[in-house]
Amino acid sequence: MATIVHRRPAPATRPAPARGPGASLDALTWVGWASGLAAFGFLVFGLRPLTELGDPRFWDWSQVGLTVLESVRSATVVLLPAALEWGVPGARRRTPWLMRGVVLLAVEQLARPVLEVAREQYFERVPVAAVVYFDTPVGLALVLVSLGISVLGIAGAWALSDGLSDAGARPRRAIVVGVVAVGTALALYVYLPLYGFFTEGVVQEVDRLLWWLNLGGLLLGFVDIALWLMVGVRLLAGLPFGLRPRRAWVLAAAAGACVIGLRLLASLLPLVDLAASELGWGLRLVTDASWVLLLLAFAAGLGRGRERREERPRRMRLFILNPTD
Numbered sequence: 285m286a287t288i289v290h291r292r293p294a295p296a297t298r299p300a301p302a303r304g305p306g307a308s309l310d311a312l313t314w315v316g317w318a319s320g321l322a323a324f325g326f327l328v329f330g331l332r333p334l335t336e337l338g339d340p341r342f343w344d345w346s347q348v349g350l351t352v353l354e355s356v357r358s359a360t361v362v363l364l365p366a367a368l369e370w371g372v373p374g375a376r377r378r379t380p381w382l383m384r385g386v387v388l389l390a391v392e393q394l395a396r397p398v399l400e401v402a403r404e405q406y407f408e409r410v411p412v413a414a415v416v417y418f419d420t421p422v423g424l425a426l427v428l429v430s431l432g433i434s435v436l437g438i439a440g441a442w443a444l445s446d447g448l449s450d451a452g453a454r455p456r457r458a459i460v461v462g463v464v465a466v467g468t469a470l471a472l473y474v475y476l477p478l479y480g481f482f483t484e485g486v487v488q489e490v491d492r493l494l495w496w497l498n499l500g501g502l503l504l505g506f507v508d509i510a511l512w513l514m515v516g517v518r519l520l521a522g523l524p525f526g527l528r529p530r531r532a533w534v535l536a537a538a539a540g541a542c543v544i545g546l547r548l549l550a551s552l553l554p555l556v557d558l559a560a561s562e563l564g565w566g567l568r569l570v571t572d573a574s575w576v577l578l579l580l581a582f583a584a585g586l587g588r589g590r591e592r593r594e595e596r597p598r599r600m601r602l603f604i605l606n607p608t609d
Contacts, residue, residue, distance in 0.1 A: 311373035315383075316366040319390055323363035326393075330355025353568050360575040361393040367582040371532065379587040382447030386582070388440030395433045402426065427497055434504045441511040448518040451587040453536075455521035460514055467513045467547050471506060474551045509547050516543035519578075522586075532584035535577050542574035 312320070333351055337343050364386035368375045375383045403426055410422075519540025522533035549567060 312366060312369050313376070315376075315387065316369040319363055319365040322390070322394060323359040323366070326362050327355055327359040330358055349565075350568070353572050357572045357575055358393055358397075360572070360579050362390045364579060364582060365390055367579045368587070371583045371585040372587050375587070379447055379451065381443050381450055382582075382587045385440045385442075385444030385447050388436055388443060392433055392436040392440060395436065399426065399429055399433060424493075431497075431500055431504065434501070434508070438504065438508050438511060441508065441515055445511060445515045445518055447587060448515065448522070451522070452525060452527045453518040453522040454525075455517055459521075460517050463517050463544065464510045464513045467544070467551075468506060468510050470548060470551045471509050475502065475505070512543055513547050516540040516547070519543065519581075529585045529588060532581045532586040532588075535581035535584060536586050539574050539577035539581060542570050542577065546570045546574060 330351065334348065337348070365383070368379070368382060368386050372379055372382075406422055406426065517540065519536040523530075523537040527533050546567060549570075
């Protein structure tokens with residue numbers, strides 16, 4: 285008959301947690317390296333107009349500030365995949381939906397300047413297209429491509445929301461629905477009257493194709509607002525849930541507050557004169573801050589897992605005296 289004479293805990297064999305800032309560059313895959321190089325190119329290209337302004341004493345500092353903000357924002361969005369891989373080594377396997385989301389957002393940001401250059405080249409070669417934009421096959425194709433790029437951004441926000449949910453940011457459904465409903469209702473109240481879709485006779489006064497394209501763009505805008513409000517709520521939810529790493533979720537909560545505030549305040553833009561108001565500059569600063577904070581949160585390890593996990597029983601090592609066959 286076997287007799288247990290001693291029992292003691294076996295040494296822990298859990299892998300060391302992935303580090304955030306300070307992690308090795310070996311964690312970057314080709315996606316992360318491509319993201320970093322593209323972000324650097326975006327920053328250099330975006331700041332290039334500053335070298336053509338001449339004597340700084342005659343600079344239009346408002347235009348300089350706008351150029352810098354746009355360049356920083358674009359480079360930050362493109363750099364998101366690299367930041368995620370830096371903070372979460374093996375992100376494509378450990379946080380697949382977050383990875384899909386940041387890649388889609390980066391691709392959207394890369395595609396927009398390309399579309400803008402193509403539009404400018406088209407107008408230079410066909411000046412009449414600036415007047416009859418929708419009546420030409422190329423002009424119509426550019427509009428459809430623009431809508432497709434918007435769909436990329438919507439898909440990225442959706443994937444980002446699912447990734448945050450997988451990371452443990454799962455607030456109550458009533459909170460998510462309430463914030464999304466308020467923000468979307470505010471946008472509907474402000475923007476729908478401007479388009480006049482429900483004004484009697486408006487369809488007969490404009491081209492039907494233009495009407496449908498505008499309607500499609502408007503609906504995509506509402507979907508984008510709703511999804512980003514959902515992302516903002518999830519970013520805020522991680523901190524009260526006690527998710528780890530705490531520093532990453534503190535940064536994420538600040539980013540979430542900026543995202544929600546931005547979507548709610550942006551609906552007020554059509555109601556004010558941006559040339560005479562500081563609201564436009566404030567929203568640009570909030571936009572840049574939201575992306576920078578999200579970048580820092582990913583670099584700090586956002587998405588590495590949840591703190592609330594079931595405790596596994598400790599493995600025990602048994603020493604048996606006189607074992608039987």
